[in-house]
Amino acid sequence: MLTIDAQLKSGELSRFHLLYGEETYLIRNYKNRLKAALTVPGDDMNASYFEGEKISLEEVQSIGNTLPFFHESRFLLLENTQLFKKSNDMVEMIEQFPETTYVIFVEKQVDKRNRFYKWIQKNGCVTECVLRSEVELVPWIAKYFAQYKKKISRSTAEFIVSRVGFQMDMLASELAKLLGYMGEREVVTEEDVEAICSGQTVGKLFEMMDAVIAGEQEKVFALYADLLELKEPPLKILHMLGRHINILLQVKEGGRSLSDRDLAAKIGIPFFTIKKYRNQEKHFTKDTLMSLLEMRVDLEERFKTGRMQENLIAEIFLTKALTNISKNGTNK
16 A cells, blocks of 8 residues: 555545544644545535544444535545544444545544554555654755745754754744744854744753753653643653653664764764763663663553553653662763
8 A cells, every 4th residue: 555645646545544643743734635635625515524532423424425416525534533442333334435435534542453443554544643853854844944945954954953853843833933034044044043943842851861860850850841831742752752762772872983973863863962862871771771662662552552641651751760760870
């Protein structure tokens, strides 16, 4: 089955799509592109929208089985239904839909063991929208400015990512501010970024890890509360912490054989951040970092299978990290 990008490019779309994950910018982008490809603006006769766990599946079935009215296809959009986290009869229902019916599901989380998920995976197109890496975001930033006939160097784009973070919605907002600030100037500079882009999530993650290393529990959880105040959900914070730990492990394994610039390029992180990662990895053993990564996977699995509340997962991770540091001390 072709990826969603290949399908949108060719125009040969699967009848069933599932979009899910933590990168809401990408989910919204794909959802809007699919809608634009399958509907006509103002055509409420052939487009139907359902949201929430309490939607009427009988109504979905009735509309899905109805042939389109003076149009090639019928479009159904179902969001946040939890249908991919519980048992249901959607497979039997959707198999009966005529070939003119296209259905798009948008979810925050899914259970990959779910029968309906496996069916969509086999018979449709499943797209998990994860946070993009710096390597992927840098050309995206350059493309953003290019459409306005502006230029940005790779190092300046990396600086934006290191300052703002990896969430594309936040980046898009900061890029728009930069564009307005520049006026008629053609080239984006690091001074522009310093003046306009607020250092939020990524900076707090480094501060949080420094506080973990220092054993400053009160500061760790104060910074965690700051991230919650910035509307970062606990699951995403856990993911970002896991990513940070994974980078520390790669830096440790990279050793001193590579220069800072070569190591940053190999891992795919901004050059500006490599010294911070090097300073932090010295305080962890390889075994401790591996243990924290395994714990992150376990906590995420516990949440996704309903065995743990979301508001606990990041707190437990941070508590364990503090405990591991106190046990092991500084390890170079």
